[in-house]
Amino acid sequence: MTINKKFILGLSLSLAVFSMNSANAQDTRFTKKNPDKPEASEFWDPEVKVVTPGAVPSDAIVLFDGKSLDGWESAKDGSPAKWEVKDGVFTVGKGTGNISTKQHFGDCQLHIEWRSPIEPETLKGQQKGNSGIFLSGIYEVQVLNSYQNRTYRNGQAGSIYKQTPPLVNATSKMGDWNVYDVIYTAPRFTINGGIETPGYVTVIHNGIIVQNHTKIQGMTNYIGQPTNPVHDVKGPISLQDHGNLVSYRNIWIREI
Template identity: 35%
Template sequence: MPQWLTLCLVFIAFSATSLLAAEDRYPTFTSIEEAGADFLVQGEYVGLAGGVLPIAVQVIALGEEEFEGVMFQGGLPGAGWDGKQRQYFQGKTTDGKTEFFGKYGYKLAEKNEYWQAIIENRVMRGSDQSLRNQLNDVSFVLHKVQRESPTLGDQPPEGATVLFDGTNTEAWGDAKIVEHDLLDRGAKTRQSFQDYQLHLEFRTPFMPTARGMHRGNSGIFIRNKYEIQIVDSFGWTIINRRFERNSWVGRCGGIEEILPPDVNLTYPPLSWQTYDVDYSMPRHDKTGQQISPPMMSVRLNGVLIHNRRVLPPESEVRDDREPGPLYLQDHHDQVVFRNIWVVEAQ
């Protein structure tokens, strides 16, 4: 066999193996029943320090019984957090008990002896000596909670265009129903839209060993142009994801990998979450000059994360006065959708 042919066959075999490994690299769970013990530990916990100071934590599963997390003073993001005070921690489960210790410094590489906690039976108990400037008793007890978006299950008003209600995919091209009544990613509406309000519900998978943008990635493309990011960015902050690509502007709720959300309102994976979007197209005068840019307001899980954001200008090769479809990005992760409808502006 010629050497060049041998090299080609080796390259093809290597490429195929690499692609297969990429497909199987991250265990993916789409149901709570199959997600395992780590899923039961990860999530949100709220309670009091010293019996008086509201605090909350987000525990992120990393796979193989390892975890990291963030503590917030005042409550969870969007539910009391003061927007300032945070502590970071890491932990591991041993013999059914998950123990945590504080972290700080560059890349959170230093151990914070002031902070410690244990989770058993959905309850976190611990202490934080850094609260001594506010409290005499710095112990805390937090209970696991499951937040639900206030717009979850909202029904389309009169005059709305129902795009997906779980029964058929007539409004979509390249679409399929999975898990009996959910819409798979990769679908694009047959109809195009201009100015409208959008309601959409989505669920990201539980992928504990995946990192960064490989963790439950998808997106909503408004007019098949402006992407509102979907990704499992639960617990991400500018500190604990400082060195991961797009972890700030590309987190859930980011627009176009340019405009970050005002606050990270991502719920834990396998939670049903909501987007409520108000989009208005650019306006032009009779000569074709733009007099108003495209703008968008976005609520993630009921909380305003973009308020009338002016969007980046569109490409000169595309007429930005044309309506466009809604596209649900296929990024190869098992993100699913339901209850999708729009109300077009009159």
């Protein structure tokens, strides 16, 4: 079988043109991905939201205004919170039970200040200034008088209770105020009850990082290993009545 030389020549030219076009197409794609103008990789819209910083950021939700606990309720039965409010501070009343915010929150930045009472030296360990801050109502960041007061590592102030000890002990002495700034990412669950993404928490205690994007292993149980019940992304912020006269003030939260 003979092959027409003109046909071969035409085919060769067609292939050459196709190759050139392909190369140009590749060059165009490459140029689009790697533009030679700096503005091509700049993003202008939507404009970044403006937040005015300060003692309370302009977009924060104030959870305690120094006057009342109207935004809080009994964690047990939803009745009005019974902790004492006085001089811009509220203090747990022995036997009054845990309290929770009426509003629920997911991922957030929480600012909260707490003070352990001046108690006798006969009290030791977990007996001294014990309370707790519960994220989603179930994950406890420990509140405790850990100033010259030894206890188990994963139960002192700044710990994720019974899970992760703080990196350092930054606790103020009895009667002085402590400041927690907490960044919380709530866990997400699959439709069949598995963990899609775990929860994480960062805790800055008196200006010092004591939990650095720490994975929450599950509920902070007093006895036994952490458990992972499925729950909504949003839940209350709860404060614990552990029988000590722990006080709180200046509480605000930013949803993120």
